[in-house]
Amino acid sequence: MSTVGERSTRTVYEEVQDSAEFADLRSRLRRFVFPMSAAFLVWYLAYVLLASYARDFMAIKVAGNINVGLVIGLLQFVTTFAITTIYVRYANRHLDPAAERLRLRVEGHRAEGHRVEGHRPEGRR
Template sequence: MSTTGERSTGTVYEQVQASPEFADLRRRLRRFVFPMSVAFLAWYLAYVLLASYAPGFMAIKVLGNINIGLIIGLLQFVSTFAITTIYVRYANKHLDPAAEKIRQQIEGAE
């Protein structure tokens, strides 16, 4: 966003999108989302592959009728909640302050 006296082209939103602050915000988001998505998908794929190709392993009883497959399946839910919690903390610390600054710039420019 131009703070000098020169005339800017595009809407305020296009200007913000082209700004270094917005690029930094996108970079911060991607730095979290892409690795976390890859890790979760690898974890889920491992579960599916074990269920498909290692049914004997997944059927090993741990306690009563509870087997390894059930435990790993339930851990999928646990990991989803953990990732959500980690993301919320990350967003509160790294994304939300930058987004708020950009929002204030937009509202001040309108």
């Protein structure tokens, strides 16, 4: 940290990363991603274990040549699309607005002429 009268050497990105808004955004993302990923992995592992150790169950005919194993396998794809749809809705409502506020904050610093490490104004190399 700098003292009074000294110019801060922190970049706007470091300031944003240390902000409560960024911590909240990261927390919201993790609260969604980790449980959803764990649930899907358990669901997929259950399918693999059933296919390996419950062959009689997976071979049960549902209709014609369609068996339980095929239905559960196809539900894996349905689950993937459902999770994607749920994530997009969640992100649109809870993540994107917060990320947009942080982006505007960073761009506001740029417009004010603050130092942004790694950023070169257009036309300069």
